Amino acid sequence: MPKTYSKSWLDNDTAAAWIFLTPALILLSVFIIWPIAYLFYLSFTAGSFTSKGIYWIGLKNYWRLLLNSDFWQVITNTIYFTVATIIPSLIIPLGLAVLLNRSLALRGILRSAYFLPSIISLVAAGLGFRWLFQTTGPVNGLLNFFGIPAVSWLGDTFWAMPVLILMSIWKQIGFNMVVFLAGLQAIPPSRYEAADLDGANAWQQFWHITLPGLRPTVIFVTITTAIFTLRSFEQVYVITGGGPLNSTNLLVYYIYQEAFAQFDFGYAAAAATVLLAVTLVLVYLQLQTWGEE
Structure with missing residues (x-):
């Protein structure tokens, strides 16, 4: 036995x-x-x-959040900032990755150049963008050269947020491109060879082979970019300070203001808990989606 x-x-x-x-x-x-x-x-x-x-005090801080119009404006700003950052941060790096995945001259140099913004400090990048878009900065100088009136980029409630979005996209492109490149190299070349034999053109190969093969990568990049945008603080702190008229105030900067400017730590903790809950939901969705693969 x-x-x-x-x-x-x-x-x-x-x-x-x-x-x-x-x-x-x-x-x-x-x-x-x-x-x-x-x-x-x-x-x-x-x-x-x-x-x-x-x-x-129980749930009073959460009740204050629900009744505070400034908090809902911050939530609206954060949603706008997140969505407007995620979409270009997926499309542009994916296109660059597809191009750089081919045998091109200077491919290694181009990869390094596109990835460079990812390793630059957000504070340094923010100071650079603030200089570029100030009233007497190079961007307005270029507009004046073509006879276009100068724009108050950082002092206008409409244009200030696009400046932050542009910087965030520029900062995220390199990292996402490298991830997409890794995903592209994991797709078997035999699939493209079979598609060539069947007469599929470049667009058909991209739509029916590349995108399905990159599905887990796209999910990963979407979640990581969303988390990156949700925790954005340095851009707002360095470039706009949440202004003008609270139009660029994002959730993390709002938490910072309530905690360390107003010293309302309980209220700030409630807002931070909301941010934590949103982040955990995103992570859960990512894990659930990957589990279905």
Whole structure:
């Protein structure tokens, strides 16, 4: 009769695994789990970190969010900024990746040039865009050269947001292009060879082979770009400061203002919890979509 072995949760392998995981779990608990739990607790309180301290107020901070017109304007700004950033940040890098995936001269140099914005500091990039689009900046100088009146890019409620969107697209293109290139190289060349034999043109090959083969990559790029735009802070802080007239105030900058300018930490924590919930939903959708592959 064969021997049966009962595997205890305290056997050598399990104990070794816990020993090696413990340092990582401690760091995860201290720097991620505990801050999130404390943020959630803080969203149900009011007061400040002074001698008076904080006190429990229940759901009042969330109720204030629902009734605050400035918060809903910020939500509208954030949705506009996110959608207007995601769509070009998918289309442009995908087109560049398809072109650079072919045997072109200077392909390596072009890849590096397109990826360069991704490694530039957001603060440095923001200062550069602020200089470009100021009233006496190079962009207005170019417009004046062609006889077009100067535009108050950063002082106009209509044009200020497109400047932030343009910078975010420019910053994200390189990273997304590299991800798309990796996805394109994972598609078997035999599929394109078979399509050539069947007489499919370039557009038909792109629509029926490239896009279906890039489906997981497109989902990944969409989610990561959405998270990048949702957490945007440096662009607003450096270029517009949320103005003019709150037209470029995004959710993260709004949280910063409420917490560190108004010292309303409970209200800011409630807004941050909303941002966390949206981010977790996006991650969940990504995992669910990948699970269907």
